[in-house]
Amino acid sequence: MAVDRRTVGVFGAAFVLRLLLICLFPSLPDLLTGRVEVSTPVNSFKRLQEGLYLYTRNVSPYDGGVFHQAPLLLPLFSLLPGVQSNPIPTAILYFLVDLVNARALVTISESGQSVQSQLHSAVRKHIRWDGVSVAAWFLFNPFTIATCLARSTSVFTTTGILFAVSNAVTGNSVNAMLALGFASYLSLYPALLFVPLVLLCFDQRLQSANKPPNGIIYGLQHAGILLASIAGLLGLSVLITGNFWEFMSATYGFHLLVPDLTPNVGLWWYFFIEMFDSFREFFLGVFWLHLASYVGGLTMRLRRQPLFVVASLLGVFAIFKPYPSISDASLYFATLPLYRHLFPLMRYTFFAISAILYSSLLGPAFYHLWIYAGSGNANFFYAITLVWSLGLSILLADSIFAAIRDEWEQDHPDAQGTEVKQV
């Protein structure tokens, strides 16, 4: 693939910026690693270090209940030199992963799937940004940079998701399923993206193939591939850890049962702190069901734009996941510029962005008052996580409104631009 000067400029600048940041402020990565907004129990680099330590000494990494990440990360990181003595190689690895993610975004953007797909053609399709701009939005987003510097392992999940999508839009449905399998293996929740992704692949297939395949068989085939890839990765994990049930319960069990209520930017921790134990299982079920229920609804309503369903689901995850961090938000923000043509239809961007800005400033301040100054309490921080989620929800709802409006305008060309009224 030919690489033009602008791409090199953006990617190079992103790399140099990150390098400059860690060289000028050597304490910055450790500071960010400790922030609850960035590091959650399931993606914390510090916990990974703990697991790594046990792993390299032939103790089960899940002993001690600190480490909850996928076992395959361990051999990868054990190849790198120790972060305490030599942090640069690890940092470079994370920088490269960021660039790879940006590359996948360029592919997605250049496929034009966001404006023109099998079943849908956006009305304002000339208003769009090229791939490099989309990549630049991702690479220079402060949330992305913070996640990258904090060495959160969510970036690998991000890679899996973005590669699944980029392979799906280019028609490599098998690769897409393998990438989704990798992402689901790492953090479970990406498995929910299966349905819209298969639809995306299916639409691609319809476009290219003369003879349309049977939808049900197609779906089953791909579910098989996904399951096989996950099973393969799990098999490898068993080879590494030796104890299947131990790592299953320490990783996926941890995701599902949410035992660690360390504060994060999400909505779960405070709720479950306040919950009486007898209701815990019930509400765990309700919360997970709520999260999963968006898949069906969005996929059906926005059947014509499966890529948009994927993007919106990423936004849903960033709000309603058990352990969300700003890295999830940064992934959602990365997909938004693909829908540049919807921006003119969105109504509350300014409020949503103001709410997000307010909460990203007030969050650390209130956390400081709570934990360090001792003059605030947990409610301070929780209130801000509510505002944060509110900001994201407004943005999400607004973008979905815009997408539906766009579909409607496509169906009713004569009604373009008329005022809509909510009834």
Add this chain to the structure above:
Amino acid sequence: MALKSAIRNLRNKPQFLFVCLPNILSFLCIVVGVAWLLLLPLDDNSRRTYISENALLPGQVHAYFTGSEQNIFRGYKQELQSLLNEGRETESQGDEVEVTPAASNKVHSILQAAGLKVATQKYEYTSSGVTHQGENIYGIIHAPRGDATEAIVLVAAWKTADDELNLKGVTLALTLARYFKRWSLWSKDIIFLFTPDSKTGTQAWIDAYHDLHPESVQPLPLKSGALQGAVVIEFPFDHNFQKLHIVYDGVNGQLPNLDLFNTAVAIAGGQMGIGANLQEMWEHDDSYEARLQTMMRGMTKQGLGYATGAHSSFMPYHIDAITLQPKGEGWEDEMALGRTIESICRSLNNLLEHLHQSFFFYLLMHSNRFVSIGTYLPSAMLIAGNFTIMAIALWMRTGYYSDSKATAPVDSDSKNTKQPKSGSQDDENKAKINGAALAERLMALPLTLVTGLHLLGLVPLWIFNNIFHQYFTMATYVFVGVDIVLPLFLAALLSNGLGVAKPIVPQQYHLIKSFALLLLGLSLSTLATLNFSLSFMIGLLCAPLSFVGRLEGAAPLRYGVSSLGFVLLNLLSPPIVVLGVCQYTGVSVESVLTQAAFGWNVWDILASALDPVTKLIHTSIPVLQSVPHAINLLHIQHLGLNPVDLRNARNLINRTLQQAQRQSLHNQVLDLIGLHLSLRGNGIEGKGTVVRRSPEDHLGQRRQGDFLVEEDTHIVSGQITAVKGEEQLSQPVVRCRGERIQNGVQEELAKVVDGVGDQRSDTEVVGAREALVFGEVFEVDAGQVQEGVFVERGKFLFSLE
């Protein structure tokens, strides 16, 4: 229905909705914000102070510091005085009183003679080309009834905050040290700290106490437990005094818990019969004016955020502290002050947990009247809100309504973006859509400009904190010049391009202003939660920015008004404000800026506000602070609490331990026995020491077992797994309490272990040794370690170094 029609009316008048209404609302916000503040001193809005922590029991004990102690006081004073005089003669420094090494040695020997453990610490700070150096001396009284987990600090600086010689203050502290040592009722350690001055000494000491000191400051050889409170003693004159002046403002506008202040007032006023003053209001008649003045003085100090005394340095570490200053001429002598301090120490000694009950955010307007944050915060928030309102209005205006005639064609289309009339022709549609594209907000330039200009602020910040103090005045005038020229230049560049760039469209003016105001409102509302007064002051100074806009109309009028506005804005620019205030108060600009740079470099005034984590990471838990990473592994199994508390407790433990992890001496062996846990937040607060570990203790990388945290309020028990080690210190230092410091590890350790129990296996010895490797053992409680092969209830208290 009326509301609906009102809204419809508004929609029909865009000029009013988008231009007038926001201005009115913003103006109202400012007016109400200021009026709110002025109403606070009224009886209805303020409250009487009260003691909210029952454990304090202020003034409920008899203070015995009298009679014979006065002779000792006189003796000490005489000795120090003569040493100071000698030093003055030999070094002939005129009337400048320097603390001589001889006097410091005397303090050292007096403390030692009184039976305290004494240590010294040298430090040196450099700021704006001025070097501050000195040596702190401190002594620790170990609590006869305590376990060295908590301590109270008494500070006497040789120089008071006003740079006077604090001879009687130092002498009083020495006398109190000797006096306190003989009491058996202390359940907290008492630390007596003697610093050369009020500005740097305490800062160096407290930083080193929490292991956060810079290179130029020596670490402390001797430490105690978590500091619960600090009282600074000043007595810089020879005659008797009339009233006590209580100073409470901390660095960065942080305040001590209101309970501490109330305790001091209650004891001074109620028990001792000495009146208490605050904020230099010597004559306070409790009238509205006096209250307002007191409050304003407090706000000014809070807003400026500088250290008002030796106590200020304690505040960033969540240690409540006040300074007691005797003032006026009366008949109260040093014994009365001593009794007050004794009584305050007794109150603090009663505390079961860190002061947390009462308010941390308050404005005091009299020694027994205050307003709390809920009452006063709206005023700063309203002022910050005015900027946000304006920002939103400007944003809407760029999208929905344009008042400019120059861009009429684009304008009409921009309205169409939202609601173009229906049309059936395809090309007509296309034209409309193109129009919509044109009317899109052009955000690249405004965003870049606003971000760039804000980043430009780092330049003066860096310059003023790094140049030598001689150049401060000059630099200020240079920045006055830059402040005048730069906006003019930018305005010219933007409006007609100066042949370099494309001139910008009116929409971009609005966007620039919108973003700038949004950012301002954002920062101010965040700041208001940290430092209310600073946010209020900045908000007021910036208030005109909301109403500045492009002018239309005849040229002469426009030029007149705009040059007036230009002058006004420049008058409100930071350098001019600094110059003006200096002129008004008669302080030289150089000294103000030297202070500011000193604050930045030494007290970390803003640095700590901007970057709380690095500075304040380890509040109040010195022991945990140096605990290596390892743990977070506490699975609480059973607990005599309800499920909610259980989960809170677990979270709190996790959090506290994570905090400890950040100090990452990574992956070191850690024995959890003796680990001090400090738990707080969300209803639970307490400190405890891990005192028990169950027998399933293994050699090697892993240990598992139950543990029991004895807390003040709850018992938390659970399980520990996975403690491991990478780097082990090769030369551990083991110190036993009551014995001299020794370096022979093996023997000392063996002795300790032998003394504890005889049947012990090698495993436990190794385990214990690993535990002891990191610090000093204060106490091994042999009485409790009896049964079996393993330590069942061994109480190893050690502080980790």
